Amino acid sequence: MQKNDISILLRQYKSRLIKERWINSAIRGASVGFFTTIICALICWIFGVKYWWVHILTFTAATVLTTVLFYFCKFRPSDCQLASRIDELGLEERILTMIHLENDQSYIAKRQREDAASALSKLNSSLLKITVSTSMVIICCVALVLGVGAATASTLTNTSLVDIIQRKQEEEEEEEVLQNTIHLVYGVKDDVGGHVDGKLEQSLLRGNNGAMI
Numbered sequence: 001m002q003k004n005d006i007s008i009l010l011r012q013y014k015s016r017l018i019k020e021r022w023i024n025s026a027i028r029g030a031s032v033g034f035f036t037t038i039i040c041a042l043i044c045w046i047f048g049v050k051y052w053w054v055h056i057l058t059f060t061a062a063t064v065l066t067t068v069l070f071y072f073c074k075f076r077p078s079d080c081q082l083a084s085r086i087d088e089l090g091l092e093e094r095i096l097t098m099i100h101l102e103n104d105q106s107y108i109a110k111r112q113r114e115d116a117a118s119a120l121s122k123l124n125s126s127l128l129k130i131t132v133s134t135s136m137v138i139i140c141c142v143a144l145v146l147g148v149g150a151a152t153a154s155t156l157t158n159t160s161l162v163d164i165i166q167r168k169q170e171e172e173e174e175e176e177v178l179q180n181t182i183h184l185v186y187g188v189k190d191d192v193g194g195h196v197d198g199k200l201e202q203s204l205l206r207g208n209n210g211a212m213i
Contacts, residue, residue, distance in 0.1 A: 012125035020130040021075035029067030031140040034147030036062035041150035048160030055151040
């Protein structure tokens with residue numbers, strides 16, 4: 001059995017394992033995308049940006065990029081990983097040994113490959129179950145709820161953090177002005193008589209003189 005024959009024999013199993021790895025990569029990518037949306041929502045709230053497409057674009061870009069990185073940097077299956085998964089179906093490391101001896105043309109290696117191929121032919125590729133990390137599904141769901149909630153709150157809120165800070169500064173300035181303002185009321189005693197030329201009531205800052213007129 002040649003190397004090409006081995007590849008053809010394992011093709012269906014490899015396609016299922018690749019599908020599993022892409023699904024797991026996508027779940028992790030989506031989790032990163034939702035957490036990135038939370039950060040984006042926080043930034044948008046700070047500066048008062050209220051566009052849904054900003055959150056959608058951020059989520060999509062982060063999800064696609066990290067999904068591809070997760071697959072090619074961590075989850076892309078090797079032949080040995082594929083062989084180990086197939087051997088878990090009860091083949092007792094026959095496929096892994098066949099992979100290791102694929103370039104060995106000795107009589108024993110050929111017989112081993114024939115035995116492995118015979119055992120594999122009795123199985124169906126559907127027996128290789130596609131498994132997904134339960135913990136990552138939970139994390140992804142939590143990230144989904146938090147991300148959508150943060151994006152919704154950021155878009156619908158009427159006040160940004162910048163507005164709150166500016167309003168606080170204005171209130172502090174007004175309070176400072178009031179604390180430094182003196183309210184003057186001029187008048188004369190009824191039993192003395194007379195009149196006041198100018199404004200009877202004046203408001204001025206401390207240290208300033210009242211107006212004569």
